[in-house]
Amino acid sequence: MRDVARRDTERCMTALKRIEREPLWDLAHAQLRDALLAGRFEPGTVLTLRSLAESFGTSITPVRDAVTRLVAQGVLQQGPRNSAIVPHLSRRELSDLTVVRCALEGRAAREAALRRHDEAALRKLQDRLSTMQSLIAARKLESYLEHHRKFHFGIYAMSGVPLLVETIENMWLRCGPVLSYVIPEYVVLLKGWDHHTAALKAIVAGDADGAEREIVADITDAAHYLASLADTTGQLRRPSGLITS
């Protein structure tokens, strides 16, 4: 037993690999987060603690922590009696979201263009761009959405301002549920594609104004398309069918 302990301490000293057992509420939080972002929850659904706890196979305490966190972030809306409901997105809320996203993501693109960035990150983004192009051609929309997300945040990460990236991530989470089922019909029109390439090109050229302009155009174009889908009450709903793979 002694040499075992010795070996343990040695490993900790040399590798510095943390054990870090993830708490249950952290796992629940991550699962709920991903589900929201992927649009697996219909807007308007009330998330009850006990049903979620049963799904996760845990007590209600961890899921309560997770839900509390999501509500604090503004990802989940709190309905009557402090119940957590996955939020609807009205045309007005979408408009507000667009304003904030333009300010934040436009600034991030600007900062990214002004920085000296490593070639590896740039090449990675360019590769991802061509991957996205082929994914669109193959109509693999779910996979495209993942790459699309990573492309955007790849740019924002190059701003060198973690707080900026974190705040933008929060905004994406808020419009995540809706985006997931309206973007697929949007991207096949290749509307946003040129903005992506132009933005990346502006960044490699160090053109801050151009980078901001293209990112803002990408956001506002998508927002206009989304707004056109709203019904007479200003609510955004799933247009026709479910996501096919």
Add this chain to the structure above:
Amino acid sequence: MRDVARRDTERCMTALKRIEREPLWDLAHAQLRDALLAGRFEPGTVLTLRSLAESFGTSITPVRDAVTRLVAQGVLQQGPRNSAIVPHLSRRELSDLTVVRCALEGRAAREAALRRHDEAALRKLQDRLSTMQSLIAARKLESYLEHHRKFHFGIYAMSGVPLLVETIENMWLRCGPVLSYVIPEYVVLLKGWDHHTAALKAIVAGDADGAEREIVADITDAAHYLASLADTTGQLRRPSGLITS
């Protein structure tokens, strides 16, 4: 008993006054929030659930909810073993905060200038401005800080974008503890005063560029002053004495 119920329903129907018993964790959250914003917690302090529970006279469950919420907002930093510590602010983090605040608050000022705003709100802001001036002269710094905060958020509220105001509020919470004990020495120099009047003047004139410029200048000026107070390790510390009233 029957007429009591009748009267209850009648009252609910007519007045529509919500009862809304505030949960304990909400009170704890508000108290912690205010304490953080007022700088009553020394940065670096670890907030243990049991000690807070004892202070509030409740169980640890409500304070756990409150702390969880604060951590999710980024107001409290989570240290090792998920303990909540009131965050230090390094020069780097202050710089990041400044970037985000400029993007957000600059945009809010711009939106406010572009809107048709009611005269009552404008007059209220002008009154507050003169109040702030007299408070500075009287060296009533704590009261000044409150008016200063309300002046800024009065402008941001005129943007008509609640999400923007909410996000800005979150950023203020992050730098709240530090601001509280460095701003007092700053405002007596009257450095930020002209920016405030100029910003309000630009808004009434509908000058969006001017409004954004002045708000950004106000933020960056204060940030520069704050950065000059950082020590060699990049940490911002309380300069000399405590706040006197």
Add this chain to the structure above:
DNA sequence: TTTTGTTGTTTGTTATAACAAACATCGTCG
């Protein structure tokens, strides 16, 4: 003297039970 092993304490995590308010269901009375 320095290091190591042990023990007691602290602290976040989780489960569980009790509670109260809100909701739904259904029976009863007008």
Add this chain to the structure above:
DNA sequence: CGACGATGTTTGTTATAACAAACAACAAAA
């Protein structure tokens, strides 16, 4: 037949206890 009221159920809130990991203090051995 329709509205009102009682009752059971659902659901968030809070308290409490048990648990494990980490930290601190101390004692013993090299």
